[in-house]
Amino acid sequence: MMNLAILIRAELTEAGKDYKYVWLTIFFILLGFTQPLINMYLDIILQQLGGTIGVILDPNKPPPTSSEIFLSTVSGQFNQIGLIILIISFMGLITTDRQSGMQDFILTRPVSIYSYVHAKLIAHWLISMFSIFFGILASYLYTVYLFGSFPFLKLLSFSILYSLWILYLVSLVLVISVYIKQQILIAVLTIGVAFFLLVIKGLSPTFLYFLPSSILDVATHQISGTHDVHNSSVVCCLLITVAHLIWASKKLKQH
Numbered sequence: 134m135m136n137l138a139i140l141i142r143a144e145l146t147e148a149g150k151d152y153k154y155v156w157l158t159i160f161f162i163l164l165g166f167t168q169p170l171i172n173m174y175l176d177i178i179l180q181q182l183g184g185t186i187g188v189i190l191d192p193n194k195p196p197p198t199s200s201e202i203f204l205s206t207v208s209g210q211f212n213q214i215g216l217i218i219l220i221i222s223f224m225g226l227i228t229t230d231r232q233s234g235m236q237d238f239i240l241t242r243p244v245s246i247y248s249y250v251h252a253k254l255i256a257h258w259l260i261s262m263f264s265i266f267f268g269i270l271a272s273y274l275y276t277v278y279l280f281g282s283f284p285f286l287k288l289l290s291f292s293i294l295y296s297l298w299i300l301y302l303v304s305l306v307l308v309i310s311v312y313i314k315q316q317i318l319i320a321v322l323t324i325g326v327a328f329f330l331l332v333i334k335g336l337s338p339t340f341l342y343f344l345p346s347s348i349l350d351v352a353t354h355q356i357s358g359t360h361d362v363h364n365s366s367v368v369c370c371l372l373i374t375v376a377h378l379i380w381a382s383k384k385l386k387q388h
Contacts, residue, residue, distance in 0.1 A: 136243070136248045137255075140239075140249060140253075141255050141256045144252060144257065145256050145259065148256070148260050153260060154263060154264065157222060157260070158267045158268070160218060160264070161211070161265055161267060162267055164214065164268055165210070165269065165270075165275065166271060166275055167206070168202060168206035168210055168272070169202055169206065169272065172279075173280075197280075198283075199280040199281045199283050200356045200357055202276050203272055203273060203276045204356060204357060207272075207353075211269075212349070216324070216327055219265075219299075220320050220323045223257045223306060224306065224310075224320040224323070226257055226303075227306075227311060228310055228313075228315075228316050228319065236249075246385050247382050249385075250381050251378065253307060254304055254378060257303045258299060261299050261303065262296050265295075265296075269288070269291075287356045288356070290352075291353070291355045291356050294348055294351055294352035294355065295352045297370050297374075300374055301345040301348075301373060301377075302327060304373075305323055305327070305377060306323050307378070307381040308384075311381050312384070327346075330345060330346035331346050342366050343369050344366075344369070345370040345373050347366040348366050348367055348369075351366050351367060
């Protein structure tokens with residue numbers, strides 16, 4: 134446990150030196166503001182772009198609720214642009230150590246491969262959630278300010294479940310990183326798998342509860358309560374994450 138704590142602290146310190154907490158946090162805060170602003174000033178935006186000619190709007194459609202606007206921020210901003218930038222930010226979590234020789238230096242010390250892999254997962258998950266939570270909080274506060282409130286406890290429940298999706302993504306980067314050395318290729322493959330999972334979770338109800346991305350429906354349910362979800366999705370997401378850790382550790386042992 135001592136080695137694990139030291140490795141986690143080293144990863145967090147390195148992220149601080151790279152100002153990752155600053156620029157990632159600012160990025161997600163800006164994303165959090167985007168969707169409420171678009172919804173608030175949609176009519177003005179359409180007029181500036183030439184009016185509503187050619188745009189079909191349902192006049193009978195009820196205005197979106199504050200919870201719907203918040204969820205559209207997550208699905209439309211965090212799970213698209215945010216996901217891409219987040220994966221790019223930690224695409225070198227294994228490759229950088231390998232290229233600099235730091236990985237060999239660490240693993241020749243009395244440090245187990247499992248501690249090394251777990252430290253990578255925990256540290257980069259904490260870094261990611263630090264920034265994402267500020268983005269979520271900014272989106273919540275601005276949505277409440279413009280459109281009305283919804284319970285803060287629901288937001289916390291959503292954030293906890295959403296963090297498990299981020300934990301899975303970090304584990305996915307770990308697995309891909311032990312096979313591939315090029316950082317750009319690692320990012321492209323991880324982004325491709327993540328978007329594939331996001332797409333197919335809405336296509337096949339048969340496999341829905343076995344996909345790690347289905348945990349997003351469970352998280353959404355905490356706020357909207359409109360989805361028929363099973364909490365087995367949480368277990369499946371965690372099991373796949375653990376499987377990724379074991380997989381990455383065993384592969385590193387073979388090097």
